[in-house]
Every structure is written in C-alpha cells, then in structure tokens.
Amino acid sequence: MLPSRLSRHFAPYFAHIPFQIVSLITVTLLAHVTLSGGRVAASLYALKHGGSEAWAGIAFSAFGLMPVLLSLQMGRWIDRVGTRRVMRICQLLMISGLVLSATVQSLPTILITGLLAGTGFAGYMLAANVCVSYMDFKHEGDRVGMLAWLQMGNSVSSVLGPTFVGILIDHSGYRMAFGALAAVVVCSLLAGLRANLPDGTRESKPKSSEPSxxxxxxxxxxxxxxxxxxxxxxxxxxxxxxxxxxxxxxxxxxxxxxxxxxxxxxxxxxxxxxxxxxxxxxxxxxxxxxxxxxxxxxxxxxxxxxxxxxxxxxxxxxxxxxxxxxxxxxxxxxxxxxxxxxxxxxxxxxxxxxxxxxxxxxxxxxxxxxxxxxxxxxxxxxxxxxxxxxxxxxxxxxxxxxxxx
Known part of the structure; x- marks a missing residue:
C-alpha cells in the first residue's frame, strides 16, 4: 500500500524528467569512475613501487592540482566553444593520461597521468554542470534537482571506482587497471557522442570594457x-x-x-x-x-x-x-x-x-x-x-x- 502511494505521489514529477539528463548522468558516472579509481591506483602504485607516503600523497593530489589553477579559464573556454566540445576534448585528455600509465609504468608517468586525468575530469564536470543550465525545464526548480542528480551519479561512482580498481589491481596488476579505466572513459565518450545534449556559446566576443x-x-x-x-x-x-x-x-x-x-x-x-x-x-x-x-x-x-x-x-x-x-x-x-x-x-x-x-x-x-x-x-x-x-x-x-x- 505504501509503495503504491509513494509512486502516485512522485510519478507526476518523474514524467517531466528530460531524457537528456539521464544520458548526461550516465556519461558522467562513467567518467567519474576514472577519477575516483585513478586516485586510488596512483597512490597505491607510488607506495608499492618505492615511493614513500609523501609520494603517495603527491600522486593523489596531482589529480586536483590543475583544477585549482585553471577552473576560471576552463569556464571561459566553455563559454567560448560550447559545452559539448569541451566535454569531448576533456574526455580525450583523460584517455591520453590513463593510456600513458597503462603503457609506461613509472612514478613520473603516474604523476603526469594525475595531471592530465584530473584536469580533464575537472573540465568535463564543469561543462556538464553548465550543460544543465542550458536545458529547458517546465519548472525552474527542476534545474536544481537535475544538478543534484548529476552529483548523485558522482556519489555512486565514488564507491564503484575504488572497488573496481582494487579488484583489477589484485587480480591483473596496475597496467590492466589503468587500461580498464581508459576503456571506461572511451565508453563515456562514445555514449556522449550519441546523447543529444544542449550546447551554448557566447554570441559575441567579450568587450575589452566588460568586467571579469x-x-x-x-x-x-x-x-x-x-x-x-x-x-x-x-x-x-x-x-x-x-x-x-x-x-x-x-x-x-x-x-x-x-x-x-x-x-x-x-x-x-x-x-x-x-x-x-x-x-x-x-x-x-x-x-x-x-x-x-x-x-x-x-x-x-x-x-x-x-x-x-x-x-x-x-x-x-x-x-x-x-x-x-x-x-x-x-x-x-x-x-x-x-x-x-x-x-x-x-x-x-x-x-x-x-x-x-x-x-x-x-x-x-x-x-x-x-x-x-x-x-x-x-x-x-x-x-x-x-x-x-x-x-x-x-x-x-x-x-x-x-x-x-
């Protein structure tokens, strides 16, 4: 009795959810698996192969270094070229970093992977959030709800990513773990190419007198x-x-x-x-x-x-x-x-x-x-x-x- 009452109560709302947001959440969940799993793989590799705890911390932090420095520039880039293009370029950046560690195993390449994959994911997530701002909703409050669902997908992948990577490392090694993460981003990229997501760019170049x-x-x-x-x-x-x-x-x-x-x-x-x-x-x-x-x-x-x-x-x-x-x-x-x-x-x-x-x-x-x-x-x-x-x-x-x- 209670489930049927809940379904009648929530069904009118869920009928208004655009398919675009479902596609975006799916693509984002796949992309986020690589960040959560990649951090674990990088820090464990540093500990396993001669690095100290300090090196493990650096490897983990490498995924978040460039977003601190480049987030504002990434936002301007999104406004200039559009969300879809930025998401695809950032996915390619993530793939290149992960493939590097899958082919060349060393502490320097692990750090480079962190910089590339972390930067790529930060730009991707920023573009995905902006993408929601361009979607059409019948009720303005729905936009907040869909932004929450986008981040809820991240919560799920935060659990799946480390578990997925841990199993791969134990059974197949680090090379296979990084390769599998790269394959996950490839799936994310292919799914994103098929999703009809909104895009948006500035209609004109910013004027020199326009304040930042x-x-x-x-x-x-x-x-x-x-x-x-x-x-x-x-x-x-x-x-x-x-x-x-x-x-x-x-x-x-x-x-x-x-x-x-x-x-x-x-x-x-x-x-x-x-x-x-x-x-x-x-x-x-x-x-x-x-x-x-x-x-x-x-x-x-x-x-x-x-x-x-x-x-x-x-x-x-x-x-x-x-x-x-x-x-x-x-x-x-x-x-x-x-x-x-x-x-x-x-x-x-x-x-x-x-x-x-x-x-x-x-x-x-x-x-x-x-x-x-x-x-x-x-x-x-x-x-x-x-x-x-x-x-x-x-x-x-x-x-x-x-x-x-």
Missing part, C-alpha cells in the same frame, strides 16, 4: 553573497570529512567506527540529492540554503558533545542531508544571476574558490587542532555556518522583495 566575473562579483552584493556562501559550503564539507576522523581518534574509535560515521554522511548526501528534484519544486533555493546552514551549525556545535559512535553516525547523516543541498542550489543561483553567455565563467569561479578552500581549509584545521584541540574547530565552523544561515535568510528576503508581484 571576479570583479563583477565584488561589485554586486547579491553575487558576492552567493559566492561567499559557496565557499562556506566547501569549508563545512572539508571540515567534517577532515575533523571527524581526528575527533574519533582522540576518543579511541576504531577505523571501522570512523568509516561508519563518514559512510552515514555519504548516505545522507545521496538520500537528499535523490529527493532534491521533488523538494526543489516545493522550496526555493534560498529557503533550502537557510535550512541547510541551520542544520549544519547544529551538527558542528553538537559533535563535540556526542559521547558515542551511534550519535556521531546520526549526526553525520543529518550533516549529509544539510551538505547535499548546498552545491546544487548554489549553482542554480549562479546560473540565474550570470549574464547571458557567461555561465561557464561563473561556474568556473565557484569551482576555483571551492578548490582553494579544499587546499587551505584542512591545513588551517590541523594547525588549530595542534595548538588548541579539536573542539575549537567545531565551534568555529559552527559559528561560520550560523552566520551563513543569517546571510542565506537575508538573500531569501531580498529575493522576495525583488520578485514580481
């Missing part, structure tokens, strides 16, 4: 609020994934228990992103952000007081629900606020700022923990989330005031 997106953001209070909130979303995500193991270890939790807490967080993000297409038709972006920041603040203030692993896991699930709605709603607001033909540059700036937080945040958290312990970090992040909740509420009121009557 970064300058426009600092001139526009509305845009500045959106991008600052985007940074706090990334900050809270990194704070949770970095600090929960630290807090767990100080309390004597086993690695399995810490993994359970992090897995509960992943389940929360997956669950809310699965429901976000339905939820986005009932709540505007600013309202969802206000609620999510409030939940995140409560989680960070409560975690230091939690005295058992089950409560930690429950808080992890709640934070997953809060964090999972952040990026899709932020992207929806950015695409709506961007001038025509500049969606790629706007998304590129957000990606660059998020990647910068990913590089600087954990180092800052580690330094504070070394000096004062873990609790001040949770209190600090909880305070930032509380301020973000207030700013999101201000954004909601501003949107309501400017909305047409």
């Amino acid at each position: 997106i970064a300058r426009a953001v600092f001139r526009d209070a509305r845009l500045l609020r959106i991008y600052l909130l985007a940074m706090t979303v990334s900050l809270s995500w990194d704070a949770f994934t970095f600090m929960v193991p630290v807090l767990g270890q100080t309390r004597g939790y086993s690695a399995t228990t810490i993994g359970l807490v992090l897995s509960s967080f992943a389940v929360g993000t997956f669950a809310i992103r699965a429901l976000l297409p339905w939820l986005s038709r009932r709540m505007a972006e600013w309202r969802m952000l206000t609620v999510s920041f409030a939940l995140a603040a409560c989680v960070f203030f409560t975690l230091p007081l939690a005295d058992n692993a089950l409560l930690h896991a429950a808080l992890g699930f709640v934070f997953g629900l809060a964090a999972g709605v952040g990026q899709p709603n932020i992207l929806g607001l950015i695409y709506r606020a961007m001038p025509p033909g500049r969606a790629g540059e706007g998304a590129g700036l957000r990606a660059m700022m998020g990647n910068m937080m990913g590089l600087t945040g954990p180092s800052l958290f580690g330094a504070i923990t070394a000096l004062f312990g873990a609790v001040p970090v949770f209190i600090m992040v909880g305070g930032i989330m509380s301020g973000s909740c207030w700013q999101a509420r201000r954004g909601e009121r501003s949107a309501q005031a400017t909305a047409p009557a």
Whole structure:
C-alpha cells in the first residue's frame, strides 16, 4: 500500500524528467569512475613501487592540482566553444593520461597521468554542470534537482571506482587497471557522442570594457553573497570529512567506527540529492540554503558533545542531508544571476574558490587542532555556518522583495 502511494505521489514529477539528463548522468558516472579509481591506483602504485607516503600523497593530489589553477579559464573556454566540445576534448585528455600509465609504468608517468586525468575530469564536470543550465525545464526548480542528480551519479561512482580498481589491481596488476579505466572513459565518450545534449556559446566576443566575473562579483552584493556562501559550503564539507576522523581518534574509535560515521554522511548526501528534484519544486533555493546552514551549525556545535559512535553516525547523516543541498542550489543561483553567455565563467569561479578552500581549509584545521584541540574547530565552523544561515535568510528576503508581484 505504501509503495503504491509513494509512486502516485512522485510519478507526476518523474514524467517531466528530460531524457537528456539521464544520458548526461550516465556519461558522467562513467567518467567519474576514472577519477575516483585513478586516485586510488596512483597512490597505491607510488607506495608499492618505492615511493614513500609523501609520494603517495603527491600522486593523489596531482589529480586536483590543475583544477585549482585553471577552473576560471576552463569556464571561459566553455563559454567560448560550447559545452559539448569541451566535454569531448576533456574526455580525450583523460584517455591520453590513463593510456600513458597503462603503457609506461613509472612514478613520473603516474604523476603526469594525475595531471592530465584530473584536469580533464575537472573540465568535463564543469561543462556538464553548465550543460544543465542550458536545458529547458517546465519548472525552474527542476534545474536544481537535475544538478543534484548529476552529483548523485558522482556519489555512486565514488564507491564503484575504488572497488573496481582494487579488484583489477589484485587480480591483473596496475597496467590492466589503468587500461580498464581508459576503456571506461572511451565508453563515456562514445555514449556522449550519441546523447543529444544542449550546447551554448557566447554570441559575441567579450568587450575589452566588460568586467571579469571576479570583479563583477565584488561589485554586486547579491553575487558576492552567493559566492561567499559557496565557499562556506566547501569549508563545512572539508571540515567534517577532515575533523571527524581526528575527533574519533582522540576518543579511541576504531577505523571501522570512523568509516561508519563518514559512510552515514555519504548516505545522507545521496538520500537528499535523490529527493532534491521533488523538494526543489516545493522550496526555493534560498529557503533550502537557510535550512541547510541551520542544520549544519547544529551538527558542528553538537559533535563535540556526542559521547558515542551511534550519535556521531546520526549526526553525520543529518550533516549529509544539510551538505547535499548546498552545491546544487548554489549553482542554480549562479546560473540565474550570470549574464547571458557567461555561465561557464561563473561556474568556473565557484569551482576555483571551492578548490582553494579544499587546499587551505584542512591545513588551517590541523594547525588549530595542534595548538588548541579539536573542539575549537567545531565551534568555529559552527559559528561560520550560523552566520551563513543569517546571510542565506537575508538573500531569501531580498529575493522576495525583488520578485514580481
């Protein structure tokens, strides 16, 4: 009885899902398998073949180095040549890097693979997100939901990729693992060629007097609020994934228990992103952000007081629900606020700022923990989330005031 009621409730919405998004999610899932699996293969190869733990960390980080430096330029490139062309070129870049390590096995080639595959995937994902901004939806809230589904596919492949690579390494070696990852991207490329995905380019070249997106953001209070909130979303995500193991270890939790807490967080993000297409038709972006920041603040203030692993896991699930709605709603607001033909540059700036937080945040958290312990970090992040909740509420009121009557 209950499943039939749920199906009747959700069926009218799912009938409006365009086939384009299903194609894009499938292609993106295949592409993301190579990133999650490639990082594992590269770091394990470095450890296995004479490299230290430091080399393993460098091999893992190589996949994220160039996106930090090039995200804004990638966004401008997407605006100039279109999403489809960028996705295909980036897939070819990923294939070339993976084939290199499949044919020539050495630490230098592993690092080059990380740079090529990481850059290719970052450009591909940026173009895929912008591609959704060009799709036609009957309800504007559907765009946020489809962005969430695109990232939900990434969540699935984050589990499949390392498992797939681990099995291949154990049974066939590293050469076969990298070769199989390259074959997965080839499948992604072929599937993308058959998908009728929307494209978009600037109608004219940018004028010399036209301000950059970064300058426009600092001139526009509305845009500045959106991008600052985007940074706090990334900050809270990194704070949770970095600090929960630290807090767990100080309390004597086993690695399995810490993994359970992090897995509960992943389940929360997956669950809310699965429901976000339905939820986005009932709540505007600013309202969802206000609620999510409030939940995140409560989680960070409560975690230091939690005295058992089950409560930690429950808080992890709640934070997953809060964090999972952040990026899709932020992207929806950015695409709506961007001038025509500049969606790629706007998304590129957000990606660059998020990647910068990913590089600087954990180092800052580690330094504070070394000096004062873990609790001040949770209190600090909880305070930032509380301020973000207030700013999101201000954004909601501003949107309501400017909305047409």
